[in-house]
Amino acid sequence: MSMDQKLSKAADLLRGSSRAYAFTGAGVSTESGIPDFRSPGTGLWSNPELLALATGDVLQRQPARFYSVFLPQWLAYQRAEPNPAHKAIAELEALGRLSGVVTQNIDGLHRKAGSQVVWEVHGHLRHLVCGSCGAPAPFEAAEDAMRKDALPPRCDCGGVVRPDVVLFGEAMAPDFERALAALRRGCDLMLVVGSSLTVYPAASLVRFADAFIIVNCDPTPYDGQAAVILHGSAGRILPELLDAVKEAK
Numbered sequence: 372m373s374m375d376q377k378l379s380k381a382a383d384l385l386r387g388s389s390r391a392y393a394f395t396g397a398g399v400s401t402e403s404g405i406p407d408f409r410s411p412g413t414g415l416w417s418n419p420e421l422l423a424l425a426t427g428d429v430l431q432r433q434p435a436r437f438y439s440v441f442l443p444q445w446l447a448y449q450r451a452e453p454n455p456a457h458k459a460i461a462e463l464e465a466l467g468r469l470s471g472v473v474t475q476n477i478d479g480l481h482r483k484a485g486s487q488v489v490w491e492v493h494g495h496l497r498h499l500v501c502g503s504c505g506a507p508a509p510f511e512a513a514e515d516a517m518r519k520d521a522l523p524p525r526c527d528c529g530g531v532v533r534p535d536v537v538l539f540g541e542a543m544a545p546d547f548e549r550a551l552a553a554l555r556r557g558c559d560l561m562l563v564v565g566s567s568l569t570v571y572p573a574a575s576l577v578r579f580a581d582a583f584i585i586v587n588c589d590p591t592p593y594d595g596q597a598a599v600i601l602h603g604s605a606g607r608i609l610p611e612l613l614d615a616v617k618e619a620k
């Protein structure tokens with residue numbers, strides 16, 4: 372099948388579905404300058420020593436170290452802007468072709484792009500939260516603490532203020548249960564974008580889908596079940612898919 376034929380088939384599937392969702396991973400954000408941590412040779416997660424620090428345990432025992440390693444990265448996330456893939460996903464929702472998006476990413480770029488129904492199953496970085504009392508805190512609290520060499524930031528209650536994201540060894544964010552509940556009610560099509568579908572339990576959510584369109588640079592375990600596979604960059608393919616959906620008669 373040519374690329375045009377694949378795009379046309381994917382567009383037909385999106386137009387014919389009644390409960391289609393997107394499921395996105397790091398690959399949807401690489402063109403926003405956020406590295407895919409699980410790709411070999413790039414980013415933080417390819418460094419096992421740093422990977423071992425991204426745990427709730429390190430946050431508890433060595434909070435200053437935890438912050439000094441990860442805060443610069445989160446600040447870069449906060450400055451990132453949505454790319455054409457995020458925008459196309461938001462527009463597909465606005466057109467009524469997607470019912471929502473489940474994302475493994477903590478960068479918040481789907482909301483920034485205008486998506487309305489978004490489940491961030493690994494949390495987000497829009498604000499920090501007290502690990503003891505749960506009160507939200509602004510990111511500036513962490514930046515101030517870093518500037519004053521007074522990491523970690525602390526809440527008025529004395530608790531350590533932490534990012535509202537899922538660290539290794541921690542339970543999933545509340546959005547995981549919300550996404551699970553929605554998908555259980557029915558998902559006749561899953562548009563997978565930029566996810567290797569190998570990170571669990573997030574990837575377990577796609578098991579509710581009746582059919583798949585997969586947009587990814589690399590193979591996934593679900594390729595055999597996919598109605599259409601579009602290999603390539605999300606920022607190039609998603610706008611083309613959006614155009615195909617709009618053009619389809």
Ligand SMILES: [Zn+2]
Binds near residue numbers: 501503505526527530
């Ligand atoms: Zn507190």
